[in-house]
Every structure is written in structure tokens, then in C-alpha cells.
Amino acid sequence: GAGVSQSPSNKVTEKGKDVELRCDPISGHTALYWYRQSLGQGLEFLIYFQGNSAPDKSGLPSDRFSAERTGGSVSTLTIQRTQQEDSAVYLCASSQIAGGTEAFFGQGTRLTVV
Amino acid sequence: TQLLEQSPQFLSIQEGENLTVYCNSSSVFSSLQWYRQEPGEGPVLLVTVVTGGEVKKLKRLTFQFGDARKDSSLHITAAQPGDTGLYLCAGVPLNTGNQFYFGTGTSLTVIP
Numbered sequence: 001g002a003g004v005s006q007s008p009s010n011k012v013t014e015k016g017k018d019v020e021l022r023c024d025p026i027s028g029h030t031a032l033y034w035y036r037q038s039l040g041q042g043l044e045f046l047i048y049f050q051g052n053s054a055p056d057k058s059g060l061p062s063d064r065f066s067a068e069r070t071g072g073s074v075s076t077l078t079i080q081r082t083q084q085e086d087s088a089v090y091l092c093a094s095s096q097i098a099g100g101t102e103a104f105f106g107q108g109t110r111l112t113v114v
Numbered sequence: 115t116q117l118l119e120q121s122p123q124f125l126s127i128q129e130g131e132n133l134t135v136y137c138n139s140s141s142v143f144s145s146l147q148w149y150r151q152e153p154g155e156g157p158v159l160l161v162t163v164v165t166g167g168e169v170k171k172l173k174r175l176t177f178q179f180g181d182a183r184k185d186s187s188l189h190i191t192a193a194q195p196g197d198t199g200l201y202l203c204a205g206v207p208l209n210t211g212n213q214f215y216f217g218t219g220t221s222l223t224v225i226p
Contacts (some may be wrong), residue, residue, distance in 0.1 A: 004156070008198065025156075035216070040200070040221050041218075041219060042120070042200075042202060042216060042217060042218040042219030043157075043216040043219070045216070047212070047217070048213050048214070056213055059196060091157075092155055093156070093214075095214070102147070102159045102162070103147075103149075103157075103159070103204070103214055104156075104159070105155075105156025105157050106156055107154070107155055107156055110155055
């Protein structure tokens with residue numbers, strides 16, 4: 001596709017369940033980022049993938065959060081044993097090479113944990 | 115600890131007023147970007163400033179990069195309701211790899 005695609009757009013899950021969020025970056029973009037955003041707030045960095053380098057996982061809030069990027073393209077963010085405080089919009093972005101170039105964002109996945 | 119601090123965090127003004135949003139850091143950046151995010155959408159790039167002291171204009175929006183490349187400002191003249199949104203600065207600090215850092219955000223509401 002022409003832009004960054006995220007799925008699902010909305011997800012409601014019960015506390016304690018696992019969820020997987022998917023991001024399809026723009027083809028050819030080597031950098032991929034995941035951010036979390038609470039209502040009306042700024043972006044909280046979660047994880048960064050750059051090419052074949054080891055990902056920067058320094059923003060993951062707990063060991064319940066993990067992410068992978070297969071084949072340098074699609075990425076999946078997994079949250080295990082979800083908690084109510086995990087409720088937020090999860091945004092994915094990709095850029096052509098690395099930071100300093102324009103980051104293109106998906107529309108996000110709104111996660112609600114009930 | 116946030117690498118990029120924005121102020122104010124929230125701003126509500128009347129249509130036609132002017133405003134300035136600030137983005138500050140103790141780190142030096144090779145470039146800084148400004149994004150605007152509308153409800154239900156991802157952020158969209160407005161401008162990139164690269165040279166210390168650089169000023170860029172985009173219609174009623176004026177962006178400035180500090181001489182020391184540690185800060186930036188966004189000035190909006192005669193704000194319109196269509197300017198409502200979340201404004202985010204972002205950049206990659208020098209000598210810290212390639213991770214993109216976003217500011218804390220400024221939520222702007224322009225009242226008709």
C-alpha cells in the first residue's frame with residue numbers, strides 16, 4: 001500500500017488476555033517505530049527497528065510487551081496479560097532510512113482493556 | 115526523562131489570535147521536525163529545520179531552529195479553527211544513534 005497500515009484499528013480485550021497489533025510499513029522503509037499515546041498526550045517511545053540491527057527495546061514498559069519485525073517488513077507488537085493501564089492508542093511509524101528523515105505514521109490501533 | 119520538552123502543554127485561544135509553541139532540549143540535534151496530529155489520525159510532518167538559526171514559513175506558520183540547535187519554536191499568526199490539533203516536535207540527537215525522539219506535545223484548540 002501507499003502508506004503505513006495498522007490493524008486492527010480498534011481492539012477491545014478483557015484484562016489478562018494477550019493481544020497482537022500489526023504494522024505494515026511503507027515498502028522499502030528500513031526504520032520502524034512503535035509508540036504509545038494516551039488521550040491528548042504526546043508519544044511514548046516503545047521500540048525501534050533499523051534494518052538488520054538489534055532493535056532498541058529501551059522504551060518497552062514491562063516484560064509483558066514484546067515486538068518483532070519479520071523479514072525487515074511487517075512488525076507485530078504483542079502485549080501479554082493485558083492490564084487496564086495498557087489502554088491507549090498504539091502508533092506505528094516508518095521512515096526511509098533512519099531518524100532525521102520524515103516519519104510516516106499509521107492511523108493507530110486503539111486498545112481498550114476492560 | 116523527556117529529551118524534548120514542549121510548552122505550553124495545552125493552549126486554548128480565540129480565532130485570530132497569535133501563539134507560539136516552544137520545544138526545548140539540553141541536547142543538540144542535527145535537525146528538528148514539527149508534526150501536527152488531528153484526532154483519530156497519526157501525526158503528519160509540517161516542516162524540517164536543519165541549520166542553526168534557520169527560519170521557515172508555511173503560510174501562517176513560522177518555524178525557527180535555535181542557533182545552538184537545541185530548541186525550536188512554532189509561531190502561528192491569526193490562528194484558525196483548522197489549526198486545532200496536537201503539535202509535536204521531533205528529532206535525532208547528535209551522537210546517540212538514529213532513534214527518533216518526540217516532544218511531549220502541545221494540544222491547541224482554536225475557538226471560532
